[in-house]
Amino acid sequence: MTDRPKLAQGRTYLAIPGPSVTPDAVLSAMHRSAPNIYAGELPQMMPGLVADLKRVARTEHDVAMYIGNGHAAWEAALVNVCQPGDRVLVPATGRFGMGWSLVAQCLGLETEILDFGKQSPMDMDRIAEALKADTRHRIKAVLAVHVDTSTSIRNDIAALRGVLDTLGHPALLMADCIASMGCDRFEMDAWGADVAVTGSQKGLMMPPGMAFVFFNDRAAEARARMERVSWFWDWTPRAHPDEFFQYHGGTAPTHHLYGLRAALDLIHGEGLEQVWARHRVLARAVWAACEAWSTAGSFGMNVADPANRSCAVTALRLQSPQATELRTWLESELGLTLGIGLGMAEPGDPARDGFFRLGHMGHVNGHMIMGLLGGIEAGMRAMKIEHGTGALEAAAEVIGGA
Amino acid sequence: MTDRPKLAQGRTYLAIPGPSVTPDAVLSAMHRSAPNIYAGELPQMMPGLVADLKRVARTEHDVAMYIGNGHAAWEAALVNVCQPGDRVLVPATGRFGMGWSLVAQCLGLETEILDFGKQSPMDMDRIAEALKADTRHRIKAVLAVHVDTSTSIRNDIAALRGVLDTLGHPALLMADCIASMGCDRFEMDAWGADVAVTGSQKGLMMPPGMAFVFFNDRAAEARARMERVSWFWDWTPRAHPDEFFQYHGGTAPTHHLYGLRAALDLIHGEGLEQVWARHRVLARAVWAACEAWSTAGSFGMNVADPANRSCAVTALRLQSPQATELRTWLESELGLTLGIGLGMAEPGDPARDGFFRLGHMGHVNGHMIMGLLGGIEAGMRAMKIEHGTGALEAAAEVIGGA
Amino acid sequence: MTDRPKLAQGRTYLAIPGPSVTPDAVLSAMHRSAPNIYAGELPQMMPGLVADLKRVARTEHDVAMYIGNGHAAWEAALVNVCQPGDRVLVPATGRFGMGWSLVAQCLGLETEILDFGKQSPMDMDRIAEALKADTRHRIKAVLAVHVDTSTSIRNDIAALRGVLDTLGHPALLMADCIASMGCDRFEMDAWGADVAVTGSQKGLMMPPGMAFVFFNDRAAEARARMERVSWFWDWTPRAHPDEFFQYHGGTAPTHHLYGLRAALDLIHGEGLEQVWARHRVLARAVWAACEAWSTAGSFGMNVADPANRSCAVTALRLQSPQATELRTWLESELGLTLGIGLGMAEPGDPARDGFFRLGHMGHVNGHMIMGLLGGIEAGMRAMKIEHGTGALEAAAEVIGGA
Amino acid sequence: MTDRPKLAQGRTYLAIPGPSVTPDAVLSAMHRSAPNIYAGELPQMMPGLVADLKRVARTEHDVAMYIGNGHAAWEAALVNVCQPGDRVLVPATGRFGMGWSLVAQCLGLETEILDFGKQSPMDMDRIAEALKADTRHRIKAVLAVHVDTSTSIRNDIAALRGVLDTLGHPALLMADCIASMGCDRFEMDAWGADVAVTGSQKGLMMPPGMAFVFFNDRAAEARARMERVSWFWDWTPRAHPDEFFQYHGGTAPTHHLYGLRAALDLIHGEGLEQVWARHRVLARAVWAACEAWSTAGSFGMNVADPANRSCAVTALRLQSPQATELRTWLESELGLTLGIGLGMAEPGDPARDGFFRLGHMGHVNGHMIMGLLGGIEAGMRAMKIEHGTGALEAAAEVIGGA
Numbered sequence A, B, C, D: 001m002t003d004r005p006k007l008a009q010g011r012t013y014l015a016i017p018g019p020s021v022t023p024d025a026v027l028s029a030m031h032r033s034a035p036n037i038y039a040g041e042l043p044q045m046m047p048g049l050v051a052d053l054k055r056v057a058r059t060e061h062d063v064a065m066y067i068g069n070g071h072a073a074w075e076a077a078l079v080n081v082c083q084p085g086d087r088v089l090v091p092a093t094g095r096f097g098m099g100w101s102l103v104a105q106c107l108g109l110e111t112e113i114l115d116f117g118k119q120s121p122m123d124m125d126r127i128a129e130a131l132k133a134d135t136r137h138r139i140k141a142v143l144a145v146h147v148d149t150s151t152s153i154r155n156d157i158a159a160l161r162g163v164l165d166t167l168g169h170p171a172l173l174m175a176d177c178i179a180s181m182g183c184d185r186f187e188m189d190a191w192g193a194d195v196a197v198t199g200s201q202k203g204l205m206m207p208p209g210m211a212f213v214f215f216n217d218r219a220a221e222a223r224a225r226m227e228r229v230s231w232f233w234d235w236t237p238r239a240h241p242d243e244f245f246q247y248h249g250g251t252a253p254t255h256h257l258y259g260l261r262a263a264l265d266l267i268h269g270e271g272l273e274q275v276w277a278r279h280r281v282l283a284r285a286v287w288a289a290c291e292a293w294s295t296a297g298s299f300g301m302n303v304a305d306p307a308n309r310s311c312a313v314t315a316l317r318l319q320s321p322q323a324t325e326l327r328t329w330l331e332s333e334l335g336l337t338l339g340i341g342l343g344m345a346e347p348g349d350p351a352r353d354g355f356f357r358l359g360h361m362g363h364v365n366g367h368m369i370m371g372l373l374g375g376i377e378a379g380m381r382a383m384k385i386e387h388g389t390g391a392l393e394a395a396a397e398v399i400g401g402a
Helices: A024-030 A041-057 A070-081 A095-106 A124-133 A157-167 A217-224 A235-239 A244-248 A254-270 A272-293 A322-334 A350-354 A366-382 A391-399 B024-030 B041-057 B070-081 B095-106 B124-133 B157-167 B217-224 B235-239 B244-248 B254-270 B272-293 B322-334 B350-354 B366-382 B391-399 C024-030 C041-057 C070-081 C095-106 C124-133 C157-167 C217-224 C235-239 C244-248 C254-270 C272-293 C322-334 C350-354 C366-382 C391-399 D024-030 D041-057 D070-079 D095-106 D124-133 D157-167 D217-224 D235-239 D244-248 D254-270 D272-293 D322-334 D350-354 D366-382 D391-399
Strands: A013-015 A062-068 A087-092 A110-115 A139-145 A172-176 A195-199 A209-215 A313-317 A336-340 A355-359 B013-015 B062-068 B087-092 B110-115 B139-145 B172-176 B195-199 B209-215 B313-317 B336-340 B355-359 C013-015 C062-068 C087-092 C110-115 C139-145 C172-176 C195-199 C209-215 C313-317 C336-340 C355-359 D013-015 D062-068 D087-092 D110-115 D139-145 D172-176 D195-199 D209-215 D313-317 D336-340 D355-359
Touching (some): A013 A355, A013 A366, A041 A062, A041 A209, A041 A244, A041 A254, A062 A070, A062 A235, A062 A244, A070 A095, A070 A139, A070 A172, A070 A195, A070 A209, A087 A095, A087 A124, A095 A110, A095 A139, A095 A172, A110 A124, A124 A139, A124 A157, A139 A157, A157 A172, A172 A217, A209 A217, A209 A235, A217 A235, A254 A272, A272 A313, A272 A366, A322 A355, A336 A366, A350 A355, A366 A391, A366 D366, A366 D391, B024 B254, B041 B062, B041 B209, B041 B244, B062 B070, B062 B235, B062 B244, B070 B139, B070 B172, B070 B217, B087 B124, B095 B110, B110 B124, B124 B139, B124 B157, B139 B157, B157 B172, B172 B217, B209 B217, B209 B235, B209 B254, B254 B272, B272 B366, B322 B366, B322 C366, B336 B366, B350 B355, B366 B391, B366 C322, B366 C366, B366 C391, B391 C366, B391 C391, C013 C355, C024 C254, C024 D024, C041 C062, C041 C209, C041 C244, C062 C070, C062 C235, C070 C095, C070 C195, C070 C209, C070 C217, C087 C095, C087 C124, C095 C110, C095 C139, C095 C172, C110 C124, C124 C139, C124 C157, C209 C217, C209 C235, C209 C254, C235 C244, C254 C272, C272 C391, C322 C336, C322 C355, C322 C366, C336 C366, C366 C391, D013 D355, D013 D366, D024 D254, D041 D062, D041 D244, D041 D254, D062 D244, D070 D095, D070 D172, D087 D095, D095 D110, D095 D139, D095 D172, D110 D124, D124 D139, D157 D172, D172 D217, D209 D217, D209 D235, D209 D254, D217 D235, D272 D313, D272 D366, D272 D391, D322 D336, D322 D366, D350 D355, D366 D391
Parallel strands (some): A013 A336, A087 A110, A087 A139, A139 A172, B013 B336, B087 B110, B087 B139, B139 B172, C013 C336, C087 C139, C139 C172, C172 C195, D013 D336, D087 D110, D139 D172
Antiparallel strands (some): A062 A209, A062 B062, A195 A209, A313 A355, A336 A355, B195 B209, B313 B355, B336 B355, C195 C209, C313 C355, C336 C355, D062 D209, D313 D355
């Protein structure tokens, strides 16, 4: 195999769970010189952007835009309604649930963590117990990750609302939709989330650099009760600005706003229901291949029950260090980059090299997914990784629409 | 004049004081699909970016990068070293000094404002008095705007250091270099600033969306004494990250980082001393024209003494509503956008329409400045605005190098 | 002056008489991966492109598109209606008239050249004489350059038609509109041109790479009488294709077609009459400055009578080697590139360094022209080139609309 | 299946046999304003471009660049060495051989066509017979298509040289490498081709719009014997220019030249031997899948013997109208565009809808080919097209390097 040529020269394919593949339409929209930020096209674009963003979250309430990333969105959501000493409940199903609780702690909040491990969704009974125990309603908010990017577990936000309602607990329900918005169905108002946060770089198909916090009237009331909120994080003027600069607490992220316009045009041009359905079929194709591969060797899916799986990211395992070897080979030899395993083993633990993840979110279609899966099949053959057969035809069967 | 054609179709020229004209090299660097954020080129770029950023601030100390704008930088700088109840001194020379104090107030800080008006630089004697009066050293930081974008006043940061040193006052000296870095000479270490903040969209020639906080060891020690600092604003892991994601407190602003690389290449390719000298000559050309125009009619420069003028922005006045009419005509008829007056009159006050500003920062050269000034000359003729003669030849004389 | 900084870093400005400044809209339209060339959007765009191209030439007849440049257009026009041994009349007013006759000679045609020098337009009386002398109608075509880019002389095509009509001479009237279409008024049908040729890179604001030959029924009849015409040059299938590939005699210039769509949208969005009027005012501003400069020193305009001047390009002279020195300084010090003199002196003749030209065609507006002229004023001061005063204010007066 | 979502939103994939997928590096290089065409970077780039182009053709002789397409290259090659009445021999193995002969006829040349059908390569014995019969050496050139894009047959150019040498026939050997250069091994000098032509839009990975004619000393001598050659086609000044404009017979294709520089950097950065090897492995993967599909139903490859197959394009057949239905479905549902069958049936013949082709040339890598093949597998399942199994795993086995 010494003379085997590399097969990487061609379009690279970044199949990590975010940032996702950026559409040419978004990149073109951002390739422009700076616009005026006091008058003209850009300020005039804002009401339409706000309306179209809210349609993606399925809310008729408010949205605050931030120059930031997912961690910024987490912090913004907390800062508007919690002050040092307040308590939050964190039902965690992966590293990102843990991450949000860490951000809360850095703000001086008390965190009560319910750790559901890395392979199961939230257990509503345990959450109910914790809330029931909070007889003095010290818990101000429940920080629920809809899809945890590290484990690819998808949780049931509507059921969580049900638990709160049944118990009559006043805590705000905050949903982290960073890895789900624009991929998996999420309906903020119908499901009763009070706050929902997301970032620009996954289902919204943009470069990282913007974050969005949606909030309803209950959340706005909690904000109103705060003694003070920092200028940068305060969501009120961002959602109800008198002047353009207030949308972004200062200078606007001009180029990202043009990219956002293009991305929202893609989403609503396709139709949000259709976007979700596309992600679902493509995810089913990925699962079909993974289930076939799992029939031999050490290949395995992290989430057993399809009902609990994200349609945007799939966490997988092989024997260490096969996953790392496979990823390395695919990037070097085929131009295909898979995601590393995250949060499944501690830094320094050699088990880390057995985990990997596939991103299948945003600007992704039938031939791309077949290329992703076909690349993995080729890579496992190259690396002599034992695996089940029939994976690609199973995926093709799903994509072919049977 | 009814049949007069519009002369706007062509390259638009945004001559506002930020965002500045984005170089093609920056836009091209950002026109790419998303990179891997766990390994490869982008993480490897970081040490070089950090080093080259610090060279722009003339510091050998630390820098923290933020996804954010100028207001984010203000808040970040304060949050790392001040807690609610702490006191800061704000010697203000325009709206942005006032703005920083407002951000401080929203964080629960006490602000002592010394208002030097809108046409004069800081008075070091009055600052000294205020510091002397603070015998218990309650003042934790002095928030000094190097160049206030609203008034175009440039302040003497080194002199301010001298005042603090003479008095032996331990307050941190924080410099807002948002409108000066990469334009006017600024030497953080030599001048003794403990903290310096800037944004991406002016002298750094990038789209808005990144902010930078430089800090020295004294500031780091103040940070170390804080009980806690929020995850997103904490500058320590950003300046001393163990993993790539810590540089940006989560997902990196991937495309901006490529743009930043291109912008820093432009700056250091030209040479920082040369960049400053270019801004200085171009500013002198602008001033020469403005001084000529000022010899008749109501045209006037906001800052009388060239020693106190920014080399990046020039604040001007006409009789209201001439400035607004001139701006409107230039944008519509010539494709040239000037900046509005900011902070010179209250909202609703008709005097507002007498103020305007010219941005001459960043990616700007000799023919652009002559086009800017030539456009204004044409516009004043079109609008029948009385003004002195010889302005363009005076500017050409400066640019011609005599 | 040793410490004087360069003032070039900023947007470069290419003020040569073609290729002209490419609009961002054109570049963005061309920044895309290759399209299908057998079905879909691109083939469907063609009828609209053809119609909008013909509107620019003010013709209701036919157009053939070529992948090519101006020389390709010259050759295409000739090959369709002339065969070896045929005679053409060439009334030349500059190097490009001579160039077209050279192309004709290489095709085996006999050329009768009427050389009107480099500073005067065609003399219709001399042309009439030549046609009258051709009693046997051996002259098949008159090759008339509307605007000769080398001398900036503009000729009167309608008057030439009048001469042919008066004499009843059947020769085809071919107009070279390479430097005029989309800049100076040209009305193919109303003025009676049988053939008109142009390229993509001047008034059409695109990168070089496409050429266009417009032809009317008389020209089509002449084509029909030809024994044969080469596959690539034959204009018939290009103007009346049965299949998409025939538009371009094989594979289409896919990206240029997207650029052309964007450019035609700019032209017709602005309005062709408005485009011409804009060029006219901007040219008058250039002339006003040049006339002022001409009042002292050696500065001079090549074409004395404004009625004979192009609105797209202006040929100028200084004392040799001042022109070359000025051009060199402006490019190096201000980022501004002027055109060389072309065809005014033989290669090797030091007089060459006394000539230069300004392009003011296509995507050009009021502040750009003021920047061009202001740059020249600064350059002449830097180079100590004697020149008259008041040039910039004179230009501003024109642009201001007096 | 009515509720099945479309799976097309994502990166489109144009898998037609040219134009091929344009690399981002090429598009970025072309996204720039126009350069000076009289001095500076662009003229200075030319010697390097010429040298790197010649390396792709494996020749140390000359190259002439044309603004044009493949048909332009055909015409250029002929015009330089043949005049009306001259005779050429055309051993055709598909529509493009026929096309070149048609171009020859339009130039007034006599063509002797040896039609080898659509599924077999040239028969050297028949060619030898035809040459032997030409005792008076009226045949000036043999027009040999190396790879005919319509049939995907690859011919043996070195063997053809052997035939000419053995017979001592002086005809020039002209090779059409439009679909092979930069894909299939081609060695102009070693194989004894006197002329080789290609275009920019296939293995050279650029937008259509440039064509290249390589010629050796024998061809140059034939040119020298011509009475005259048209200005635009004359290859002599293009290969040996005194001034920059002569490279392109007038205005240069500025943006394509920057794209060409980027494309040649990609090719030589990878290494030409490696480029050929990559195409070969990817083609073998395509063939492996096609052979598996061919084991059931009507699926079939046009060229039976792998030794005669192109590594850049594969011609295929199904039952009419399955091919057209499959192509339509893939474009609409998966964002994947296949090539139509070309030249396999007459226009209007319903058999046409049974043919299709895959392009796998240029900027193409392992995951793209797996995506192409996986898409086809999915499409055949969706369309209920009977086909053999195991195709994708067979392709993965090849790509995995076994």
